[in-house]
Amino acid sequence: MVARAAREIAPGMVVNLGIGLPTQVVNHLASDFPVCLHTENGLTGIGPAKGYDTADRNLIDAGGAYVSTVPGSAFFDSATSFAIVRSGRLDLTMLGAFEVSATGDLANWKIPGKFSPGAGGGIELAQKARRVVVLTSHMDRAGNPKLKQACALPLTARGCVERIFTDMAVIDVTPRGFALIETAEGISTAEVVRATGAPLILPDAAVPTF
Amino acid sequence: MVARAAREIAPGMVVNLGIGLPTQVVNHLASDFPVCLHTENGLTGIGPAKGYDTADRNLIDAGGAYVSTVPGSAFFDSATSFAIVRSGRLDLTMLGAFEVSATGDLANWKIPGKFSPGAGGGIELAQKARRVVVLTSHMDRAGNPKLKQACALPLTARGCVERIFTDMAVIDVTPRGFALIETAEGISTAEVVRATGAPLILPDAAVPTF
Amino acid sequence: MRLPDKTCTMEEAIFGIRDGDTVMIGGFGVPGTPMTLIRALVDHGARDLTLIKNDANEPGMGIDHLLQSGQVARLITTHLGLNSHAIGLMNSGAIQVEFNAQGILAERIRAGGAGLGAVLSDIGIGTELAAGKQVVEMNGSPYLVEPALRADVALIHADRADLFGNLAYVGTAQNFNPLMAMAARRVIVEAEAVLPLGGIAANDVHTPGVFVDHVVELETLSKEYAVVQR
C-alpha cells in the first residue's frame, strides 16, 4: 500500500508526508524523481533519512527523525513553513487517520480521555493542502472500521480527504460517498465492503488490484 | 537646531531619522557614538552618506539617499522593518511637521487639494516609536505658526509628539500644553511666544539658550 | 528525489498575464524593482491592471512605464512622492489610488502569503486612514481589520536564484520582494544570476523556491538599475 501511495505523487509536486506510515512513502521514490518534500519544522528538500552515527543534531523532520538535505534545500522558520501550507503551495499531503467519514472528514489527533497530545501541524496540513490523502490500516486494532459514515472522534478538519490508501483497498471520497477504486492483491471486493463502515460505491467493471 | 536635536540621542538607542531636516542629525554624531540607526526600507546600522560616484545601487535609505553600512549592519524585508517599529524597539524617531498641536497631535503627510503623496512609513513611526520628537521651522513659509492649539490638517497620529526642535526654540508637549525649554541664541522668549499659535508655559527661571 | 527546474524565457514567464489582473511588483525606489519584467509587461500589453507596489518609482522609470502606457487602472501603494506624473494621474482621476501605511501594506501582503484572512492593527486609529475600515473590539480595545492582499501575479527582482527558485536578495533591495513572492498565484522572478541547485546555501535562502513559479535570468542590467543621479 505504501508503494501504491507513492504513485500518487506526480512529478514537480510539493509534498508533506505525515508522521508514521506516510514517512515510508519516500522509500518508494526514485532518486531522480522531481519532487519537493516539505517538513513543517522548517525544511523544503528533505533528503534520505540518517542513522544516529551520521546524523546532524540540527537536522530533523517534524516526527523527530534525522534527515538529510538535497541540492537546493532551504531552511526557514515556523511561520514561513506554515505560510507554505496555508497559502496553497502544498500540492499534496499524506496523513494517518483514526477515522475518515464518507464526506471526507478526518479525525487523527485526539481520543478523548485516552490520547490528547495536541494536533501539532496536522490541522493546517489537513485543512489547507491542495490534496489530502490518508494512509491507514483499514480497521483499528479492535477490528472496527476506520472508514465510517460519520466520525465519532473530534475532527482534525472537515471534508478534506480525497483518497484513502489502506492495506485492503484504495478508496475515493466522492460527492456520493466512498467509492472503491482498487483492491489489494488477494482481497475481494466483498471483504472490503464488510470492513468498511459506510456504503461503498462499486465500479461497473472489474476492480483493479495493487 | 540640528546639533541641539542630536543631543536628544542617548547612547545605545535605536533611532529612525525621518526624511528632510532629521536626516542631517547624523552629521552631529561622533564616529564612535553607540547608536543604531534604522531606516524603514530595511536596514539597521546606517553608515555615512555616499556620493553618486561611490554609491551602491542597492543601498539607499527611505528618502532615496545613498548610504553605507557599519560593522554589524543587518538587512531585512519591509514586514520585519515595521515589526521593529510597531513592537516598540524604536527608542526615538525624529520627524518633520506641517503642524503640531498643544496635545502632541502631528500633521505631516497631507495638505488636502495641494499635497497628498501618501504617508509612507510616517504613520507607524509617529504612532509607535517610544519617543517622537519633531524638527521643523517654527513658522511656515507664509509666516503662520506651525505649533497650534489644534491641527487643521489631517493627522498623522494623535498625541504622539513629546518635544519640538525649531529654529527658535525647544518646546515640550506637556499635559498642560506647550512648555518652553530653551531658546535659540539671539531669540527672546517674547519672540517665541509671538511665533507660537498656542499658549506657551514659561519656566520660572531664565530660559537656557542653544 | 531532485528539485524541479523552473527556469524559462522571459516570454514564457510573462505569458498568461491577463487584462484586469492584480500584479504585485517588488521594490522600494530602484533597489529591488524588477525593471526588466516591468518592460516585458509593457510589451505584453495587458490592460486594466491593479498594481500593488510600495511607490511609483520616478517619472520615466520602473512602473511609470506602465502608467505612461495606460495599462494601470488602480494602484495600491504607500507613497508617490517621487513621481509627479503618478500624482497627476491620481489627481485627474485617470488612475484610482489606495494609500496604505507602509508597514500595514507589508503585513497585508504577508498575510496573503501566509494564508490568513487579515491582521488586526491599531495603526491609523483616530486618523482619516481609519475611515471606512471594519473595526473589531478585542479585550475592550478597537482594532482595524486590514484584509490580506493576494495577487494573480508577482514580479520579483532577486540578486540570485537557483534552478528551483530559491532566492537571495542584497542590501535594501529586499524590501517587499520576499513578501510578494509568497502572496501571488503565479510568482515570476528576474535574477541577476541563476545558479545550479545548491548554489545558494540552505541556511542563506531568503525566499524558499516552493513559492516561486518561474525564474528568468537577466542577461544585462539596463541603465534603470544603476545609481540615479538627481
Next chain:
Amino acid sequence: MRLPDKTCTMEEAIFGIRDGDTVMIGGFGVPGTPMTLIRALVDHGARDLTLIKNDANEPGMGIDHLLQSGQVARLITTHLGLNSHAIGLMNSGAIQVEFNAQGILAERIRAGGAGLGAVLSDIGIGTELAAGKQVVEMNGSPYLVEPALRADVALIHADRADLFGNLAYVGTAQNFNPLMAMAARRVIVEAEAVLPLGGIAANDVHTPGVFVDHVVELETLSKEYAVVQR
C-alpha cells in the same frame, strides 16, 4: 556611529526573570532549544511561569526540567507527544495546557513581535479548536480571531551572534526562534559562537540585533544538544 555591545554573563542575562512571568522558549525537538538557558532558569528558580513552546521536549530534557522542578503553571504549545511526563502533569491538572495549531502558534507569536493585535484565520473552523474563540465576519466568511502573543522574556538558541545581537541559525534549529526573538520585552540569546561586529554578513542575518537584549556565549555544549538515540 558604532553598534552597542550586548554580551553579558549567564547570571546577568537571566537575572530579573520574575515569578509569574511569561517565557517564550525556542526550539522544535532538540534543534533550537536553548538547553543552557533553560538550566539557568531552573537554577534561578522563578515559579508560576507561563511557558510558550512548540513542544515539551522529552522526559529529562529541555523544558522537562522546568516541569520537573514545578516552576511551570501553564504551557501554551502545539504537541506534547514525545513527553509522557508533560501529558501526565496535564491530565492530573498540575499544569494547565493550551493547544494551538502549530502554524497559528507561530503566527500569534509573530503578530506579537510585529506589534499587531491579532491575525484572522480560518484554521480550525468547524472543529473543537474553534471553541470559545472570537469570530469575525469578513466579506461574508467567518474567521477566528487569533490574538497576538507577547512574553516578558524569550529564551533563544542561535548558532552565531555578533556583539550587537544579530543572529544566524542553522538547519531546522530556526523554527520558533526568529519569531520569539521579536515578541518579548526582554530577549536573551545563547549562541554557540559570539563574533565581532560584522562577523555575520548584513545579508545573512536571520534576526536583526535590534530585537535582542542580551547575548551569552556558550562555553560548552552539554549532552542535551547532541543526537538523541531513541
